[in-house]
Structure formats: C-alpha cells, structure tokens
Amino acid sequence: MSYNTSLIVLIVLYLFRLKYLDAQDEEKEIENVDVSNLKFPHEAVMFKRNKFVCGGAILRNKFVIFPAHCFPKTQLLSLYTVGVSKNTKSQFRKHDVAEIYIHESYDLDTSENDLAIVRLTEAMKFDAFTNLVILSEQVLVDAKCLTVGYGSAHISKDAARLLNKNVTVVEKENCMIIGSSKICVEAEKSFCDAEYGNYVLCNNTLAGIFTTHPDLICTKTHVYTNVFEYKDWILQRLNRADLSLNVSFSVLCSLLSIIIILNY
Structure with a gap:
C-alpha cells in the first residue's frame, strides 16, 4: 500500500x-x-x-x-x-x-x-x-426550586436573556395531574407569556422538563415531566x-x- x-x-x-x-x-x-x-x-x-x-x-x-x-x-x-x-x-x-x-x-x-x-x-x-x-433524585412537596430558561420574547438566533423564577413543588392536584410521571410547581406570580421555565432545578440538579397543559398557560402553576x-x-x-x-x-x-x- x-x-x-x-x-x-x-x-x-x-x-x-x-x-x-x-x-x-x-x-x-x-x-x-x-x-x-x-x-x-x-x-x-x-x-x-x-x-x-x-x-x-x-x-x-x-x-x-x-x-x-x-x-x-x-x-x-x-x-x-x-x-x-x-x-x-x-x-x-x-x-x-x-x-x-x-x-x-x-x-x-x-x-x-x-x-x-x-x-x-x-x-x-x-x-x-x-x-x-446532574439528574435529580426524587423531589418532595414543598421543595424550593428554580425554573430556568429563555423566554421566547427575550430571544433571537444569536443572543438571549436567561430567565429564572423561584418556585415551590406543590401537590399534583394543584395542576390537575395524577401519577408520578409529572411534578407541579407554583410561583408567586403568573408564568404568563414567555416567562415560563424550560426546566426545573432543585438543589442545582435537573428535576423537571417543561411540558404542556392547555389550562395552565397563564397561571401560577405549571407542569413539568418528573426527571427522576x-x-x-x-x-x-x-x-x-x-x-x-x-x-x-x-x-x-x-x-x-x-x-x-x-x-x-
């Protein structure tokens, strides 16, 4: 060769x-x-x-x-x-x-x-x-966490402003969900428009990924897929x-x- x-x-x-x-x-x-x-x-x-x-x-x-x-x-x-x-x-x-x-x-x-x-x-x-x-362990009700993400109103193809919001994990009934595959979080103010989090951090670990719920688009509570x-x-x-x-x-x-x- x-x-x-x-x-x-x-x-x-x-x-x-x-x-x-x-x-x-x-x-x-x-x-x-x-x-x-x-x-x-x-x-x-x-x-x-x-x-x-x-x-x-x-x-x-x-x-x-x-x-x-x-x-x-x-x-x-x-x-x-x-x-x-x-x-x-x-x-x-x-x-x-x-x-x-x-x-x-x-x-x-x-x-x-x-x-x-x-x-x-x-x-x-x-x-x-x-x-x-880091992937989270199971998060309990009343856990203090953060939602983190880029709201669509604050983003372009080249740059964006990163948003975060203090939230508390609450009972699933507050988000009208059942089962263990999702978690419900609540903020002091509405998640309305672009200020929802893309994911939830608890103790600096990934606890939830944002999921859709048509009845909760502009409320204080939001649903996240339970990463654990x-x-x-x-x-x-x-x-x-x-x-x-x-x-x-x-x-x-x-x-x-x-x-x-x-x-x-």
Missing part, C-alpha cells in the same frame, strides 16, 4: 474519532458563579430555521434533553441547530443536530412521556459557560447511543483494515 493511502486512512480514522465519540474527560461540573450565564451553564436552546423552538438542558457533551412536544413526528434534522451559552453577553455557540430520540411512548394528547434526547454532530467544549447538568421517574430511560438512551457510535467506529476500522490488506 502506498504512503498516500496509509495517510488518508489515518486521517479518516482521526476525523471520525473527533466527530462521533464523546470526549469523556470534558464531562465535569463547573462551580456556580454569580453571573446569569455562569450560574446555569447547562441551558441549551433549540432553533428551527434560526427561530426559537424551546429550551433544554445539557446531559453530556453531545447530548441535550428537551420536551418531546418541541418536535413534529417527521423531522428534517438539517433544519435544527442547538445553541449553548458562549459568553457573558448571552451569545450562542451553535451545534448541528445528528439525531433526535423521542420517548417511544410519548403521547401528544396527554403530554405523557414528554421527553426527547438530541444528539449533536460534534461534542461541545465544556467551560464556565457551557457544562452538563425517567432516569433509567435517559441513561439507557445515552448508553445505547454511545454503544452505537463505538460499534460504528469499530466497523469503520474493520473496513479500513480490509482495504489496507487488499491493497498490499
């Missing part, structure tokens, strides 16, 4: 590794700093054709969790980009979307299982402005995606090895 062919093979392997495998050593939690973008480095925003769709939270350096209702049944991935905080000016660093994993049992009518995990084409570089969130109840699904989905990428890399290595042998 020629020197040029060997060089091409090595370059292809290296680029594939950079593009599709997670840089696990970058997955570390950053201490809170008293600046909005630094306090919530795990916030992410989904855009479709450069228009705000919804907010989510960073799970790993290539994975972000969003509500499933943000995505139609048929997605053209090239239309979507994910924005993460870039600096203290609230500017975004953009990432293309490789795949969208919607919960298999998501029901648009009832908002049950309203979760989706988005895989990016390239790993995010973690720093003081961009980092992962879906922790197994989230971790299985992440690990399955990681395994798939590693298998793809192994298959590529095998194919390139065959090419090398055949060229001798």
Whole structure:
C-alpha cells in the first residue's frame, strides 16, 4: 500500500474519532458563579430555521434533553441547530443536530412521556459557560426550586436573556395531574407569556422538563415531566447511543483494515 493511502486512512480514522465519540474527560461540573450565564451553564436552546423552538438542558457533551412536544413526528434534522451559552453577553455557540430520540411512548394528547434526547454532530467544549447538568433524585412537596430558561420574547438566533423564577413543588392536584410521571410547581406570580421555565432545578440538579397543559398557560402553576421517574430511560438512551457510535467506529476500522490488506 502506498504512503498516500496509509495517510488518508489515518486521517479518516482521526476525523471520525473527533466527530462521533464523546470526549469523556470534558464531562465535569463547573462551580456556580454569580453571573446569569455562569450560574446555569447547562441551558441549551433549540432553533428551527434560526427561530426559537424551546429550551433544554445539557446531559453530556453531545447530548441535550428537551420536551418531546418541541418536535413534529417527521423531522428534517438539517433544519435544527442547538445553541449553548458562549459568553457573558448571552451569545450562542451553535451545534448541528445528528439525531433526535423521542420517548417511544410519548403521547401528544396527554403530554405523557414528554421527553426527547438530541444528539449533536460534534461534542461541545465544556467551560464556565457551557457544562452538563446532574439528574435529580426524587423531589418532595414543598421543595424550593428554580425554573430556568429563555423566554421566547427575550430571544433571537444569536443572543438571549436567561430567565429564572423561584418556585415551590406543590401537590399534583394543584395542576390537575395524577401519577408520578409529572411534578407541579407554583410561583408567586403568573408564568404568563414567555416567562415560563424550560426546566426545573432543585438543589442545582435537573428535576423537571417543561411540558404542556392547555389550562395552565397563564397561571401560577405549571407542569413539568418528573426527571427522576425517567432516569433509567435517559441513561439507557445515552448508553445505547454511545454503544452505537463505538460499534460504528469499530466497523469503520474493520473496513479500513480490509482495504489496507487488499491493497498490499
């Protein structure tokens, strides 16, 4: 095999590794700093054709969790980009979307299982402005938490103002919901218009992802998918995606090895 062919093979392997495998050593939690973008480095925003769709939270350096209702049944991935905080000016660093994993049992009518995990084409570089969130343990009624997100009235394709609101976890009856898959939170003032949170943080861990409820759009209470109840699904989905990428890399290595042998 020629020197040029060997060089091409090595370059292809290296680029594939950079593009599709997670840089696990970058997955570390950053201490809170008293600046909005630094306090919530795990916030992410989904855009479709450069228009705000919804907010989510960073799970790993290539994975972000969003509500499933943000995505139609048929997605053209090239239309979507994910924005993460870039600096203290609230500017975004953009990432293309490789795949969208919607919960298999998501029901648009009832908002049950309203979760989706988005895989990016390239790993995010973690720093003081961009980092992962920790999944919460079970949160109890009366827990003091925060909703965090970019209201649509405060956002553009390039920058936004991050909003947060103090809330308390209340009995599910206040949100007219039953079962353990959702949590109900209450704020002192109305969530009306754009000031709803995209997710709920309790003790700086991810406790809930915003879900829809037509009767609660402009009230003091809002419904969130209970992350604790879906922790197994989230971790299985992440690990399955990681395994798939590693298998793809192994298959590529095998194919390139065959090419090398055949060229001798």
